[in-house]
Amino acid sequence: MEHALTSHSAMLSQTAIAPLELMLRQVFGYQSFRLGQREVMDQILSGQDCLVVMPTGGGKSLCYQLPALLMPGLTIVVSPLISLMKDQVDSLLQSGVNAAYLNSSLPREQQLQILRQLHERELQLLYISPERLLQPTFLERLQHLSVSMFAIDEAHCISQWGHDFRPEYAQLGILKQSFPHIPVMALTATADQTTRLDICQRLQIHPYELLSSFDRPNIRYTVAEKLNAANQLRQFITTQQGASGIVYCSSRRRVDEVAERLRQQGFSAEAYHAGMTQEARSSVQERFLKDQLDIVVATVAFGMGINKSNVRYVVHYDLPKSIESYYQETGRAGRDGLEAEALLLFEPADIGRVRHLIDQGSPGPQQDVELHKLNTMAAFAEAQTCRRQVLLHYFGETADKPCGNCDICLDPPKRYNGTEDAQKVLSCVYRLKQRFGINHVIEVLRGASVAAVVERGHDKLSTWGIGKDKSHEHWLSVIRQLIHLGLINQDITRGSCLTLNDAARPVLKGNVALMLAEPRLTIPVTRRRHGHQAPLNYDRKLFARLKMLRRSVAEDLDVPPYLVFNDATLAEMAAILPTSERELLAINGVGERKLARFGNPFLDEITAYLAGD
Numbered sequence: 001m002e003h004a005l006t007s008h009s010a011m012l013s014q015t016a017i018a019p020l021e022l023m024l025r026q027v028f029g030y031q032s033f034r035l036g037q038r039e040v041m042d043q044i045l046s047g048q049d050c051l052v053v054m055p056t057g058g059g060k061s062l063c064y065q066l067p068a069l070l071m072p073g074l075t076i077v078v079s080p081l082i083s084l085m086k087d088q089v090d091s092l093l094q095s096g097v098n099a100a101y102l103n104s105s106l107p108r109e110q111q112l113q114i115l116r117q118l119h120e121r122e123l124q125l126l127y128i129s130p131e132r133l134l135q136p137t138f139l140e141r142l143q144h145l146s147v148s149m150f151a152i153d154e155a156h157c158i159s160q161w162g163h164d165f166r167p168e169y170a171q172l173g174i175l176k177q178s179f180p181h182i183p184v185m186a187l188t189a190t191a192d193q194t195t196r197l198d199i200c201q202r203l204q205i206h207p208y209e210l211l212s213s214f215d216r217p218n219i220r221y222t223v224a225e226k227l228n229a230a231n232q233l234r235q236f237i238t239t240q241q242g243a244s245g246i247v248y249c250s251s252r253r254r255v256d257e258v259a260e261r262l263r264q265q266g267f268s269a270e271a272y273h274a275g276m277t278q279e280a281r282s283s284v285q286e287r288f289l290k291d292q293l294d295i296v297v298a299t300v301a302f303g304m305g306i307n308k309s310n311v312r313y314v315v316h317y318d319l320p321k322s323i324e325s326y327y328q329e330t331g332r333a334g335r336d337g338l339e340a341e342a343l344l345l346f347e348p349a350d351i352g353r354v355r356h357l358i359d360q361g362s363p364g365p366q367q368d369v370e371l372h373k374l375n376t377m378a379a380f381a382e383a384q385t386c387r388r389q390v391l392l393h394y395f396g397e398t399a400d401k402p403c404g405n406c407d408i409c410l411d412p413p414k415r416y417n418g419t420e421d422a423q424k425v426l427s428c429v430y431r432l433k434q435r436f437g438i439n440h441v442i443e444v445l446r447g448a449s450v451a452a453v454v455e456r457g458h459d460k461l462s463t464w465g466i467g468k469d470k471s472h473e474h475w476l477s478v479i480r481q482l483i484h485l486g487l488i489n490q491d492i493t494r495g496s497c498l499t500l501n502d503a504a505r506p507v508l509k510g511n512v513a514l515m516l517a518e519p520r521l522t523i524p525v526t527r528r529r530h531g532h533q534a535p536l537n538y539d540r541k542l543f544a545r546l547k548m549l550r551r552s553v554a555e556d557l558d559v560p561p562y563l564v565f566n567d568a569t570l571a572e573m574a575a576i577l578p579t580s581e582r583e584l585l586a587i588n589g590v591g592e593r594k595l596a597r598f599g600n601p602f603l604d605e606i607t608a609y610l611a612g613d
Helices: 002-015 019-028 037-045 060-070 082-094 108-119 136-143 167-178 193-203 229-239 252-264 278-289 323-330 349-359 365-382 387-394 419-431 438-445 472-484 504-508 540-557 567-576 581-585 592-610
Strands: 050-053 074-078 099-102 125-128 147-152 184-188 208-211 219-225 244-248 269-272 295-298 311-316 340-346 415-417 488-491 497-500 515-517
Touching: 019 060, 019 592, 037 050, 037 060, 037 208, 050 060, 050 193, 060 074, 060 147, 060 184, 082 099, 082 125, 099 108, 136 167, 147 167, 167 193, 184 193, 219 387, 229 252, 229 311, 229 340, 252 269, 252 295, 269 278, 278 295, 311 323, 323 365, 323 387, 340 365, 349 365, 365 387, 419 438, 419 472, 419 488, 419 497, 419 504, 438 472, 472 488, 472 515, 540 567, 540 592, 581 592
Parallel strands: 050 184, 050 208, 074 125, 074 147, 099 125, 147 184, 219 340, 244 295, 244 311, 269 295, 311 340
Antiparallel strands: 415 515, 488 497
8 A cells, every 4th residue: 555655646746736825726626735835735735744833824724734635645733732733624614525524522323434435445535633643543543544644733832842741742753653655644733843843853854944034024013111000901902993803712611701892891791711611612603613712811711722713812911931922822813814913011010920830740851941931921911122133033034124023113102211210219118127118119109098098107107208299000010111221130039029229329419320211001902904905905894795695695604704794705706806716716715616506696796895885
């Protein structure tokens, strides 16, 4: 069998590559390949192992899905999550591809039916978890099937240096031992050089590597100092005008609190975390995918592999543990290529909280890796240079110029002479005998008459009320900067009380001037950049009508709207205004299967709109 497969792969490399473009258009509806996709497909069709590192939404899945249609046998796709499998298979079925997934969520009868389809050679792709794949009985079953390729999605899970290491993934090296002549394609959106080397070693492959740019130019990155997080979140979501979004929080309790508050504020929001029942989680996910729910507030498990293309924003309410996590989670926005936003609410205390959690683990290399990754994430959040340049540099990619589409580029930090503000804070800390924390210092500065101040006689201090002309948030920002600059220390061993460092003395005496960043008390609302809202100038009224039609069609089929057509496809329709099947087929995202199923209603809608109906 192995010899037959090898010779067949060699034949495919010469005779079957030409139909790649035809299959791309007919099945998936795309007019051209993205950079690097064609080369990877050529390699896998010739029997060469491949490592594909592409950003979320960059077209990773197509790299194995399209060759799978040209290969004679079965493509096995290893996937870590049930939701990821279902989403991918649903999308393939809409395009007319024979695909299925096999996992514990399926009734026994359905599992048996899929196994029958396997042995009758009816399936082109099978999605499966690593645990199920590695069962000896299943591996034995595969020996009697014609397997053409193994595709391993979310391959960073293989490596202990990755941000989401999973022990069961690390055992996938057995595939090369059991099937030495079957090509393996490993795919991930997030892997630095160390992780990439580890993936290859564990899988026992010497692959052709495709390292796409990590840049997602349509995503605007913003980091805002967390001052009043609830109000900041409300303000930001209000500007999104009902668009789909995800809010990530660090704990289940925080998820529940934030989701409940957003509902009370009138937003369409629900919680999602592992403490909920499977039925409740599935309901939230399905409603979100079907555009029946605007906002999901979740722990980081939500969204991995979810192919919802019209998520317009991702908010991190708390600091992620690594740049890889942050990059992957923000990458769930704007998968359709249209403009999207990523907001991180950051406070320095988050670093200490996450570090404390990491310290609770077992000492060793894994803990060292986690601490290193946390430190690089903190450096990103505190950076005063272009966010995109910092991100790309982390992944080993250079960007010569600032991006022009992050908070630092669009609204550079403004500086002011903060010497007087600093002296007020330092004096207050000194008068309080360096025994109180940030909030108490601010209460005294602002002349508060709360019990904690009055009962201690702190309303009699000379520094009481000397900062009453500035807001709580202003002083919070100033104190944090003084901590960063090394003038003040926050002593965690003494209840986070503020103490003065030697560097505070010359500032207090007025010997040096101190420049500080002007506190940003609101999240800047910046004008959207021309050219990033859509691939073309499109008719907004027609776009809205097409979205309504899409939702109606999707409801009839009981599928998420983006599985009919994504937003980018609708925007292109609203720009090109196709009125014939041939013109509609030239739109990206319209393949022959979708043309046959959905073409007429959309052509009718466009024709009616142009006629003024």
